Amino acid sequence: MSTETLIWLIPLPPLLAFFLILLFTRRNHAISHTVGVGAAVISWLIGMLVFIAAIGAEHLGEHPFASSIGWLPLGDQTLSIGVLIDPLSAVTLFFVAWTVLMIFIYSIGYHNFGQPKGAHDAPGLPPHGAKDAKHPELGHQVPSVEPMYARFFAFIALFAFGMFTLVVSDNLLTLFVGWEIMGLCSYLLIGFWYAKPSARDAAIKAFITTRVGDVFMLLGIVALYSATGTLNFRDILYNHEVLQHLASTPSIIAGLSAAGLIGLLLFIGTVGKSAQWPLHVWLPDAMEGPTPVSAMIHAATMVSAGVYMVLRMFPLLSAGWVEGGALTPTMTVMAFIGAFTALFAATIALTQKDIKRVLAYSTISQLGYMIAALGIGAYVAAAFHLVTHAFFKALLFLGSGSVIHGMEHGVLHTGEHVDAQDMFNMGGLKNKMPITFWTFVIGGLALSGFPLITAGFWSKDEILADAFGNGHLIVFGTLALAALLTAFYTARQITLTFLGQPRTKAAEHASESVRTMTLPLVVLAVFAIAAGWVGVPEHFPGLGGLLPNWFHDFVGGTLLEHPEGVAFSMVPLLTSLAVALGGLGLGWLVYRKAGQADPARKPLGPVYTLLENKYYFDELYEVLFVRPARWLAESFSYLFIDRRLIDGFLHRVAQVAFSLGSIFRNYFDAPVVNGFGDLTASLTQSFGRLLRRVQTGQVQQYLLFVALLAFGGLFYYLLNVLR
Amino acid sequence: MIPLSWFLYLAAGLFGLGLYGVLARKNAIGILMGVELMLNAVNINIVAFWRYLTPGNMSGQAFAVMVFAVAAAEVAVGLALVISIYRRRKTVSADEINLMKW
Amino acid sequence: MTAEQGVFIFTSLLIMFSGYMMVTRQNLVHAALYLVVALFGVAVVFVLLDAGFLAVVQVLVYIGAIAILMIFAVMLTRGNATGEQESMNAFSGWALLLAALFAFALIVMLGQWQDVTAQAPALAAGRDTVKELGAALVSPDGYVIPFEVASVLLLAALIGALVVARPQKTAK
Secondary structure (H helix, E strand, O other): OOHHHHHHHOOHHHHHHHHHHHHHHOOOHHHHHHHHHHHHHHHHHHHHHHHHHHHHOOOOOOOOEEEEEEEEEEOOEEEEEEEEEOHHHHHHHHHHHHHHHHHHHHHHHHOOOOOOOOOOOOOOOOOOOEEOOOOHHHOOEEOOOOOOHHHHHHHHHHHHHHHHHHHHEOEHHHHHHHHHHHHHHHHHHHOOOOOOHHHHHHHHHHHHHHHHHHHHHHHHHHHHHHHHOOOEHHHHHOOHHHHHHHHHOEOOOOOOEHHHHHHHHHHHHHHHHOOOOOOOOHHHHHHHOOHHHHHHHHHHOHHHHHHHHHHHOHHHHOOOOOOOOOOOHHHHHHHHHHHHHHHHHHHHHOOOOEHHHHHHHHHHHHHHHHHHHHHOOOHHHHHHHHHHHHHHHHHHHHHHHHHHHHHHHHHHHHOOOOOOOEHHHOOOHHHHOHHHHHHHHHHHHHHHOOOOOOHHHHHHHHHHHHHHHOOOHHHHHHHHHHHHHHHHHHHHHHHHHHOOOOOOHHHHOOOOOOHHHHHHHHHHHHHHHHHHHHHOOOOOOOOEOOEOOHHHHHHHOOOOOOOOOOOOOHHHHHHHHHHHHHHHHHHHHHHOOOOOOOOOHHHHOHHHHHHHOHHHHHHHHHHHHHHHHHHHHHHHHHHHHHHHHHHHHHHHHHHHHHHHHHHHHHHHHHHHHHHHHHHHHHHHHHHHHHHHHHOOOOHHHHHHHHHHHHHHHHHHHHHHHHO | OOOHHHHHHHHHHHHHHHHHHHHHEOEHHHHHHHHHHHHHHHHHHHHHHHHHOOOOOOHHHHHHHHHHHHHHHHHHHHHHHHHHHHHHHOOOEHHHOOOOOO | OOHHHHHHHHHHHHHHHHHHHHHHOOOHHHHHHHHHHHHHHHHHHHHHOOOHHHHHHHHHHHHHHHHHHHHHHHHHOOOOOOOOOOOEOOOHHHHHHHHHHHHHHHHHHHHOOHHHHOOOOOOOOOOOHHHHHHHHHHOOOOOHHHHHHHHHHHHHHHHHHHHHHOOOOOOO
């Protein structure tokens, strides 16, 4: 089979699995997860084959693997769909395939496969736990299996299908299809425990918020199609003339070229999907879903898709920009939003108590990094950070899921009612859950950019180096500050969760998770370290040149003009060293003795409250959008327009019609029409009554009449003859 | 020789008698007898016209044969009807058989 | 007056008399017997018209079959057909008037017709009209189709009479 054919096959197994599970196997847990994981394995296998073929190919940027088929004939042209693997999609495919597979495997353990059914479990609610069948005399509870186990695998399979479709597609339209499938799946999965009101609300919030971005993105797609007549990536992005043309055409908005406007619209789609400020509000609430879903959304698929899309469209976004020159307006917007989001989300993460929410804000913050990197033109650095982030963030989420799982085990065991996700209820889990601890630490260090050994260091350092080297000092400063905060809250999280003494009984009885959960952690931990080694800058002191900067050369080949590596400078390196180590150390110092209360609360005062409430963005949006919308719907649209105006008008029309009808009925229909009808009928009736006397039933009388008539005829003839 | 008119007058008279029988007889079988008389009057006419006007071909006699056939059939069915009615209503009186009326 | 005319007048009177008797007799058996006489007279008239075959058929079919059938029917429906009550219906007077007028009008009308006084042409010597009639009835140029239709009619009448007159077992 050729590589192109293989690419076509990548998204299909999860889709098949989705239908298989929903239609046939959903009653059987074992078969369902076998089908789901099997599909992920097949996709992973094909993905790896394609990836290996891709890194082995010479000049993949110029000659990518591509094939397409005509899909929708439109007048004199045909809309084609097809697949494309160039360096960017190859590396994306690599991390997507790995993380998806790991998440699938992890889900088996997370949803307590093999555990008894809980007596009080109902579909739509997280499992409540079941009586321990092995040791009934102790009266302990053990975790119970998820009631909608098979359904979960069906949904994440569909999710994976959406992501694979998005990655391998060669045009914006199929990319958008995959994008929207993921939107649907995120809705379904965030609201997976739909009987929980908070989960329901979160699902709706996520769906609607991302929809805002999607509408703009669709507008961008339409604008792009009308401007170029094609949506194919290669035709637009690998084509000097088209890009030049778009960059030089002014758009309806002054100061923006057509390329800039389209890029901006597409970028708003990313803002929604990748949860950038100001559409970031849905992502923390998305933590209501099961933890594998959080990992899926935050690492492997959804938010990565947003960044992937802007990476993909980078030539368009940056059309008119020359390397080292002034930024275009669109890029400025991106740099601003990215940098701002990075810092903004990092500050919120400082005060969150929920272990998953901290990670959620850190995701927003790290995505801001990537957007900011793109905004300043650091294409390769952004792609690099996307890859490394996917690995360590998936690791962190799965690790936090493992922690929560262990805590829930403790909660069920002791019967103590504490929030299993609150970090201030944890502590000292290092010894209870060693694998989770070490992998989580690796992930956390990667997130903070711990020097030299972790992947996060290399990618983050490259972004900072790019920002500094190209003179974007504001961006550089903001990102450096965000990095400091990142290191700080990561240290806080690790310290609160794993170090020190247990703060609750539940934490004392927490236990290590099952092997299906720890195995993915180990695998991802390997990548969280090793993924960075492919992108070591050439001029890095000591290490530079030991390994070639393969990532830069490979991914850079995606672009028409291969980007130059930035000149090495000690300033960003020292800065990133300082912020990473400083932040980590500071965090450990502050929180190592922390009790149930946050020691940072007092010194920070009202700022802490502000951060804890996420700058009151939810409340602001409530006041700004939700309430006016509700008012508009209830008071204005419903009561005034609908009830008063439209109903009033309709009632009046009905009244007029009714009275007109009465007039017609009483003065025309009843006397004239009916009278005529009745008259005809009664005339016919009386005539018939008269005539029926003839019908005596006696044959001879009839015959007499016949004879009379015949005689009449004869007589007439006679008269004529005789005259 | 007998003129044609004599035969025709005989037939007319016979036809009138048959008609009277058909119209006036109470009994259904009597009515059928009247019909037979009328048919015979017609037959006399047909054969007389054949003999006096077109003796060259046999159409007159052939028609007479047809009339015989029809008369036989009519009597067979008519008498069957009479018997059937008699079985059900114990009467063959035509003025009592008046179901077909308003 | 020739012998033929004498025979004709006698036969005509016989026919009219027995016809009248047939119509007016209360006893249907008597009426049927008068019918036989009248039909026999018609057979004589056929002989006078040189239609020997028809005369024979008249005797065979009418007298031998139809009249006998009538008598059987009369016997079968005995009970009220023997003359105890009035044999004429309520409007028999009107019927007599109409029939008389009808016959009168016919005679008057015929009297106006010019051919009515025609004399019979002589038939060729040795001519066999029976043979000719047989040939005409079965020849494709003649009356084979009416002949066949008549046979179908007779068959239908036969079956119909059977069906109608059969005692209805299910009618209970």
